[in-house]
Structures are given as structure tokens and as C-alpha cells.
Amino acid sequence: MDPVTQTLKRVGVPSEINPPDANALEMALQLKDRLGTEVVVLSMGPTSFDESLERAVAMGADRSVLLTDRILGGSDTVPTAYALSETIQKIGGYDLLLCGEETTDASTGHVGPGIAGHLDVPQITYASEIRIVDGKVRARRTAEDGTEWWETTMPCLCTVNFGCNRPREPTLTGKIRVKRGGLVTHWSCADVGIDPKKVGLFNSPTIVAKVDTVRLPSRSGQIFSGEPEESVRKLLASLVADRVIGA
Amino acid sequence: MTDGHPVEDKSHFHGVWVFLEHRKLGLRDVSAQLIGEGRRLADLRGTTLTGVLPGHGVDDLARHAIGYGLDRVIVVDDPILETYASRPYSQVMAQLIRRHKPEIVLYGASKNGRDLGGRLHAILETGLAADCVKFDVDAEGNLDMIRPSFGGKSLAHILCKKHRPQMASVRRNVFVAPPHDPTRTGEVVRETVTLTPADVDAALLEFEEFTKEGGLQPEQADIVVSGGYGLGDSKNFAMLQELADLLGGAVAASRKAVDSGWVPKMIQVGQTGMTVRPKLYIAVGISGAVQHLAGMQESDKIVVINLDPKAPLFEIADYGIVGDLFEVVPEMIRQLRALRATGAFVPQAVPAAAR
Numbered sequence: 001m002d003p004v005t006q007t008l009k010r011v012g013v014p015s016e017i018n019p020p021d022a023n024a025l026e027m028a029l030q031l032k033d034r035l036g037t038e039v040v041v042l043s044m045g046p047t048s049f050d051e052s053l054e055r056a057v058a059m060g061a062d063r064s065v066l067l068t069d070r071i072l073g074g075s076d077t078v079p080t081a082y083a084l085s086e087t088i089q090k091i092g093g094y095d096l097l098l099c100g101e102e103t104t105d106a107s108t109g110h111v112g113p114g115i116a117g118h119l120d121v122p123q124i125t126y127a128s129e130i131r132i133v134d135g136k137v138r139a140r141r142t143a144e145d146g147t148e149w150w151e152t153t154m155p156c157l158c159t160v161n162f163g164c165n166r167p168r169e170p171t172l173t174g175k176i177r178v179k180r181g182g183l184v185t186h187w188s189c190a191d192v193g194i195d196p197k198k199v200g201l202f203n204s205p206t207i208v209a210k211v212d213t214v215r216l217p218s219r220s221g222q223i224f225s226g227e228p229e230e231s232v233r234k235l236l237a238s239l240v241a242d243r244v245i246g247a
Numbered sequence: 248m249t250d251g252h253p254v255e256d257k258s259h260f261h262g263v264w265v266f267l268e269h270r271k272l273g274l275r276d277v278s279a280q281l282i283g284e285g286r287r288l289a290d291l292r293g294t295t296l297t298g299v300l301p302g303h304g305v306d307d308l309a310r311h312a313i314g315y316g317l318d319r320v321i322v323v324d325d326p327i328l329e330t331y332a333s334r335p336y337s338q339v340m341a342q343l344i345r346r347h348k349p350e351i352v353l354y355g356a357s358k359n360g361r362d363l364g365g366r367l368h369a370i371l372e373t374g375l376a377a378d379c380v381k382f383d384v385d386a387e388g389n390l391d392m393i394r395p396s397f398g399g400k401s402l403a404h405i406l407c408k409k410h411r412p413q414m415a416s417v418r419r420n421v422f423v424a425p426p427h428d429p430t431r432t433g434e435v436v437r438e439t440v441t442l443t444p445a446d447v448d449a450a451l452l453e454f455e456e457f458t459k460e461g462g463l464q465p466e467q468a469d470i471v472v473s474g475g476y477g478l479g480d481s482k483n484f485a486m487l488q489e490l491a492d493l494l495g496g497a498v499a500a501s502r503k504a505v506d507s508g509w510v511p512k513m514i515q516v517g518q519t520g521m522t523v524r525p526k527l528y529i530a531v532g533i534s535g536a537v538q539h540l541a542g543m544q545e546s547d548k549i550v551v552i553n554l555d556p557k558a559p560l561f562e563i564a565d566y567g568i569v570g571d572l573f574e575v576v577p578e579m580i581r582q583l584r585a586l587r588a589t590g591a592f593v594p595q596a597v598p599a600a601a602r
Contacts, residue, residue: 019506076374077365077368077369077375078368078369078372078373078374078375081369082369102519104519106377107377107378107518107519108361108365108375108377108378109361109365109377110361110364110365110368110369110375110377111365112365113333113361113362113363113364113365113366113369114365114366114368114369115369116333116366117337117365117366117367117368117369117370118369118370122333122334122448122449123333123334123362123366123449124333124449125333125358125361125362125365126358126362138452141358142358143358143359144357144358145270145456145457146454146455146456146457147453147454147455147457148451148453148454148455149451149452149453149454150449150450150451150452151449151450151452152448152449152450153448156449161512162512163505163506163508163512204374205368205372205373205374205407205409205410206374206375206376206392206405206406206407207405207406207407207408208396208403208404208405209385209391209404209405209406210403210404211396211401211402211403211404212401212402212404213401213402214395214401214402214537214540219549219563219564219565220565220566221561221562221564221565221566221567222565222566222567223556223561223564223566223567223568223569224566224567224568224569225556225568225569225570226570228568228570228571228574228575228578229578229582231568231569231570231575232568232575232578232579232582233582235550235566235568235579236579236582236583236586238566239527239548239550239566242548244526244527244547244548245470245494245527246586
């Protein structure tokens, strides 16, 4: 198995890896520990993301690729999945694509399955454990009502459950590798061969037409303070009087 | 501003569709809830409401689903489709959507709904808005898909003007399921879709259902006791569990408590967790980020317990106690026990029928 391509989706804060993506990276690094595979980190965004990509290398990834181009700005999940798929194909030779289950800002969870759809590869979402058995991928998927074990062939894509592992810290040797440089590659859309007519704000199917501030529903709002014994007595009496509790 | 190249003349697209999710021949709650909202949108648009049901041996389920307000159900029956799988289901949906051209397709924002919708929207190259909390139709007849915006401090109106279908996902419990009418009549249409063994690209080896022994789940509970960052440690959730047990309720948590590693993500309430609408929501040590509100503001009664009188959650409280939760919660437990000991009082949610 060689190499593993790791997709890091948009990073909300420049200096921070989207937390679910950090779980995906840790999953990739654990597979590398066991199987000695190559781990390539991929992200799309401005060059301020370099800091996160360097951190990923310092944690143990072999190298990083940043797809960075002004024309990508404002892309919704459709162009994002398309552009990342094209970049993955340019990197080439992948067996397993790992994504975080979602970003913690937009939290759609649509880009990972979107990439699998573009590349026409099998997908297993919300994986909390991944094993390679007889050249196949076995993943434990957490559904709402239970746990599923799925098996599929490679190449494939898995999205990784947020919080399923504890991402490691960068190592000293990793930091030295970053210092030596050359492990974060920047590609533009032209470098990858991405169609400019299929990316960016204007080529995204969805737009944000307007944004409303949230108006909270008004409530009666009786607030008790003072001695806990008295406050609790008043609260419970009110709940009983309202027929919320008690029978 | 223009947005996107039109894939096809949108006037060719008609009808509202709901993807019907099922497990073990039972319709998922979120699908029944979506039928209710889909009915409203179909009526607004003056069009029909269709449920799409890929599965195996699901004719009874199709007829049952009609009772929630569908005009018809498209059944695609194949042993391959017995349980949800990404590729076969997205093949079925892509082929049916290309064949019938619905204008709107709604999915549950469940694990399977996201898995399917995410793959499908890339294949169809059309918009998919996640976690919508409200829908409207604009003057041009576009679906106004309203969802919490990225920061969670506001609501964003998402439009998909030039691409069809307009697709959106909705979480469980955002809408209330309409009453089921077993006498409602509708059409069950069986359709065939080309599926080959090559479409079975992943195998479900094992399914282990969560046991209910883990306690009542917040989404099912009438009373939810939810803990936040103020709890300070995982061991302090035992106190909330005790309170929840006394009330016959379930324990939930804010994202900060989950991110701190005190409790599993499975019980997280809020924008990136679950949505609950219990009869009583007791927020303990939760300051009330808007993301948290998104998951609980529809609760019938909200009780807030916080040391900080300026905690934003007090603004939507029906009742609040300003005080140290480590004094207030044990006091609640003590008084509830005392009330129960009198024998005249069962400290549980009053059944809806009795109110």
C-alpha cells in the first residue's frame, strides 16, 4: 500500500488543523506506523495554511500539497470536491483517501463523499477504526443506531469520526524535516489542470443570498438567585404548577 | 452576481421528493418529519410530493409512508438495496433524478443521508445545503434553504438558482412528524434501475445495534439534563445522571464538554451534534453559544443553572437559577428525593395526554 493520500479540508483558523481532520491525519499516521506507507497531506486554501501543513509533516506525514489559487475563493462543496479530486489524481498512486468527517465551521460533511463520487471510488463514512486485511480496507462505522463493519477494496475513501483518536504532537525530527524545507508543495489550478469555469464563487451551485441575525424566542424568564435551597424550591414549584413535572 | 452555469433548463424540473430512510423495514423518524415539511413545500409550489424508497421487500413500508402525506412512492426493489450502501443507493438516486427531474430533493441529515447526499451532489453537480432549519420559496420560485451560518450567530439563506434539483438535508427533530393517516391513498410506483454486481463495491460484514441499556437517549427523552464546560470534569456528570434518573430523563452535553473529552460525542446537543425538543431542557453550566441554541431552542421549557448571571442562555430561559451548580444540582436531587418520599409525587414528565 503506497502512498496514502490524506485530504485536509478547509482550515478555519490558519494556525489550526480542523479538529476532525487532525483525527484523520492521526489515523493515517497510525497506518504508516504499522504498514510503513507514505502519507501525503492535501489541503485547499490560502498560503496561510502552510503552517498547518508544516505541522502535519512535523507530526509524521511525508509531504504536503496545497492547492492554492485565487480563483478557488468562494467555492461551495461541489467545486471543492471537484478541485480536490483533480489534485488527488495529479498526485496519483493513492490507495486510501482519509478525510475528517466534517469541518467544525461549515460542518456539512459533504466534501469527502463528494470526492469519492467524483473519483468513482468506494466510500466508508464516519470510520472510527480502520484495518487493512488481505489488501482490503475494513472500517468500523458509527451509525445512529449501532456499529457497522464495512469491507471494501482499494483505492477507496474513508471519512474519520471526530474524536476517535488523540492526534500526536509534532516530533523533534519532524520539526527538523520541516526546517530543511521542500516538503510543502504549492499548486495552482493551472498546475493541476483544473477547469477555471468549474470553480470559485460564481461557479458554485449555491449562494448565500442573505444572512439574518437570530431572533431568539421570548420566554417568561423567571430567574431565581440567592440560597440554593430556596431557589430550587421555587423552581420545582413552578415546574409542577406548569405541569411540566409531577403526576 | 451570477451563480453557476445552468446544467439544464430548470423549467423542466417538477415535484418535491423526500428520500425515505429505513432500517429493518422501519421508516426512520426523520423521514416522516420530512414528509410533513415536503408536503408544505409541494403545496406552496403547487406540485406533487414523492417519497423515494430504495430497498427490498418494502411495499408495506411504502404504503405506510403515504399515510404521512405523500402523493406517491417510487419503490426500487432489489436484494442489493436491502440495507443502505453508498454506491448502489447513489446509483439509484442519480438515475431516478435524471429520469424524473424533481425540482427539490430532501434528505435526513443523518449519517446515511449525508453519505448519500454528499456523493450524489458531486455526481449531479447541483447544490446541497446541509442542516437546514427552515424552508421558504422566493418570488422566483426558488427554494430558500435556511441554515445556521458558519459562525452560528445568524441564519444564512441559501439559494440554488440555476441548478436542479435543489437539494437540502434536515436533522432529526427539526420538524415535527405529521399525524399518520392510514386511510390516505397514494400511488406506489415500482421502477427499475440498472444495477450490476460491480455496483456492490463495499460489503456490510456486521451490524451491532446499540443497546438501550446505555440509558435513555436524549433524542427520545421528555426531559434532558445537559452539562457544559461548567461541570469541569467527567466525573461530575454522574451528578447529572442522578438528576436525570430521578426525573426519568436523559443526560446530554454541550460541545465544550464533549471537546474536553468528558463525555462521548454521541450525546452532544447543538449545531454539530443532535437536535432535541424535549418537554423540559435543564442546562447546567452551559453559557449558551448560538451553536448550542440551535440544538435545543425548540424545547418546551428551558431551565438554566449557571453561576454567571450574564450567561447568554438565561435570555431564552423559562426559569433560571443563578448559583453554583455544585450546590444547586445536589439540592435539586435532595428535594426531588424528598418529594418522591412523600409518595404523592412522581417527579417525571407529565404525559402529553394529561396536559
